Amino acid sequence: SQTIHQWPATLVQPVGSPLSLECTVEGTSNPNLYWYRQAAGRGLQLLFYSVGIGQISSEVPQNLSASRPQDRQFILSSKKLLLSDSGFYLCAWSQGRGDEKLFFGSGTQLSVL
């Protein structure tokens, strides 16, 4: 069966520090991978998605970047965090473009102070 791992679960970082969140998927190959952010009182916002190794699409301009160094690994990064980067970050995967269910990781609660 397929599983998705996301870490860390919680993270407190000072403004201006770097960020690296990692997500890995097991039990499938060539998944579509996604990074979402959920801010308090707002809906989920798609940040990045990837349909293959090295292929990254950004949905919104921001202080963050994403990379996919391996087929089942997706990394969210920042060189310098802003206060506005605080939120709940969720990694997700699907098999195929929108014709399969979307499966989410357990999320990372990021607080930038």
Place this chain on the structure above:
Amino acid sequence: KQEVTQIPAALSVPEGENLVLNCSFTDSAIYNLQWFRQDPGKGLTSLLLIQSSQREQTSGRLNASLDKSSGRSTLYIAASQPGDSATYLCAVTPSSGYALNFGKGTSLLVTP
């Protein structure tokens, strides 16, 4: 731009009641619609997925319907239980592109 609205924002019902959660979307050009459940501080769990050509999907006590032409979907929960307490979100996949559009969710509390 697709907008997804969920009503009500919060709902409290006694155990055993049947209930309906509503989702509406402004652009009927969708690929599918999904209902998710989110427990506090956790990720989302997919409950039901309805393809744009389908009218409804059922899983246990859950039934989701889709009326694409009117831009509406409902999630029906039968015989609610305290364990159903969570936030329920609907999301539509556009006909083109990858960005699912999520509603803000309905926070459900089922009291014993």
